[in-house]
Amino acid sequence: MSFLSCGRQSGTADEGVELQRDGNLSESARPNTQHASLFENVITQFNKAADLMRLDPSIRKILSRTSHEIVVNFPVRMSGGGIEMFTGYRVQHNDSLGPFKGGLRFHPKVDLDEVRALASWMTWKCALAGIPFGGAKGGIQFDPTGYSLADLERITRRFAFALGHYIGPEYDIPAPDVNTNAQIMAWILDTYLSMVEPKHRNNSIHVVTGKPIVSGGSFGRDKATGQGVVYNILKWAEENNRPIKGLTFTVQGFGNVGSWAARLLVQLGAKLIAVEDISGGTRNLKGLKPEDVLSFTSARRSLAKYSGGQFVDHIMFLKTKADVFIPAALERQITADTADWLDVSLVAEAANGPTDPAGDAILQDRGIDIIPDILCNAGGVVVSYFEWLQNKRRESWELEKVDARLQATMHKAYDRVRDVAGEHNTDRRTAAYIVALTRLEKVYTERGIFP
Numbered sequence: 001m002s003f004l005s006c007g008r009q010s011g012t013a014d015e016g017v018e019l020q021r022d023g024n025l026s027e028s029a030r031p032n033t034q035h036a037s038l039f040e041n042v043i044t045q046f047n048k049a050a051d052l053m054r055l056d057p058s059i060r061k062i063l064s065r066t067s068h069e070i071v072v073n074f075p076v077r078m079s080g081g082g083i084e085m086f087t088g089y090r091v092q093h094n095d096s097l098g099p100f101k102g103g104l105r106f107h108p109k110v111d112l113d114e115v116r117a118l119a120s121w122m123t124w125k126c127a128l129a130g131i132p133f134g135g136a137k138g139g140i141q142f143d144p145t146g147y148s149l150a151d152l153e154r155i156t157r158r159f160a161f162a163l164g165h166y167i168g169p170e171y172d173i174p175a176p177d178v179n180t181n182a183q184i185m186a187w188i189l190d191t192y193l194s195m196v197e198p199k200h201r202n203n204s205i206h207v208v209t210g211k212p213i214v215s216g217g218s219f220g221r222d223k224a225t226g227q228g229v230v231y232n233i234l235k236w237a238e239e240n241n242r243p244i245k246g247l248t249f250t251v252q253g254f255g256n257v258g259s260w261a262a263r264l265l266v267q268l269g270a271k272l273i274a275v276e277d278i279s280g281g282t283r284n285l286k287g288l289k290p291e292d293v294l295s296f297t298s299a300r301r302s303l304a305k306y307s308g309g310q311f312v313d314h315i316m317f318l319k320t321k322a323d324v325f326i327p328a329a330l331e332r333q334i335t336a337d338t339a340d341w342l343d344v345s346l347v348a349e350a351a352n353g354p355t356d357p358a359g360d361a362i363l364q365d366r367g368i369d370i371i372p373d374i375l376c377n378a379g380g381v382v383v384s385y386f387e388w389l390q391n392k393r394r395e396s397w398e399l400e401k402v403d404a405r406l407q408a409t410m411h412k413a414y415d416r417v418r419d420v421a422g423e424h425n426t427d428r429r430t431a432a433y434i435v436a437l438t439r440l441e442k443v444y445t446e447r448g449i450f451p
């Protein structure tokens with residue numbers, strides 16, 4: 001299947017259509033039409049942990065549902081003069097540990113099911129990292145690559161206006177995600193500030209995180225998710241006596257997270273041997289230069305034509321023998337169809353939900369280690385929390401301080417997951433859920449359920 005495919009209800013008309021990319025995708029690589037929805041996959045993971053830890057049945061009921069689901073259909077007057085309609089989402093899963101928190105993505109595959117799943121992963125992720133946030137996610141269902149910067153600004157601002165006070169600095173705090181960045185956050189911030197009372201403008205800038213630095217962003221936020229992935233891989237390498245120097249790795253998706261993880265790992269002496277993105281795949285067993293790959297893809301050129309490596313199709317890419325595979329694109333890449341192809345020791349899940357339950361079972365059978373998404377990619381939201389704190393305290397932390405605190409937070413979460421996996425004799429994904437759910441269970445038990 002193409003790595004463009006993402007969570008869909010079973011039997012939807014668009015399954016298997018995203019095959020128009022360089023490379024030949026075989027019949028067998030197509031998504032299994034029996035797939036559960038993405039949110040059902042989350043519930044499968046959740047139930048496994050809930051059973052093992054004997055989660056209180058009432059709390060199980062609460063956490064298997066989302067709190068609020070906001071769908072907005074809104075018109076935008078485009079710079080050409082015409083009107084286009086867009087559909088935007090914000091799903092707020094749970095706020096018992098703190099304000100709703102999570103990114104906004106711009107992608108044609110964004111839908112309620114996907115956003116529900118992503119929102120609940122944010123709840124587990126924040127609880128696991130021990131930061132005082134709940135979980136949310138949102139986005140607009142469209143392909144931003146077809147729009148000018150001026151139109152993107154109009155669409156973003158109109159979406160922020162439609163969300164209105166469903167977001168807020170102490171209530172629900174968006175951040176970048178797939179196809180969104182600091183510029184998009186600056187537009188949302190500016191639109192939101194124009195809707196608050198003038199006297200509150202300067203104490204509301206923490207309504208979004210992942211902002212540009214001068215607009216209140218934090219040093220280190222841009223690379224934070226990739227940096228967190230690297231801290232996790234370093235822990236795994238240490239635990240398994242694998243020197244980082246010469247460690248080979250492959251990356252799927254070369255956006256913010258994949259490209260930062262690659263650059264940071266190569267700086268440490270690891271070797272990037274294959275990359276796949278929306279435009280194709282490239283491989284060079286002697287090592288690819290991440291900066292070079294990035295400037296090539298940023299110019300919107302097809303990776304398949306990159307002269308620094310040989311073209312690989314999707315299957316060849318996934319079959320590349322390496323120490324570590326970093327999926328850093330969309331959901332459901334490692335499935336019953338593809339999990340057997342991987343020839344690696346570790347899957348470091350930089351994306352949200354890259355492995356479905358069937359794929360997960362295969363990796364476990366094959367003895368391939370997994371650093372689960374809610375642990376592996378938590379660096380982004382952890383530094384979002386630091387940004388939010390800096391805004392509230394009117395502080396600006398040095399990069400060294402941000403990195404040191406991020407590292408300490410990631411190490412603590414990694415160690416806790418390893419220990420809980422040992423205590424319960426279970427896999428690390430289930431252990432990560434248990435750590436998160438234990439915190440959530442505690443807060444519900446302490447506060448009780450009203451009325």
Ligand code: GLU
Pocket residue numbers: 101102103104173174175176177178209210352377378380381382384
């Ligand atoms: N989009 C990122 C994630 O999936 C970051 C979210 C945030 O910083 O709120 O974790």
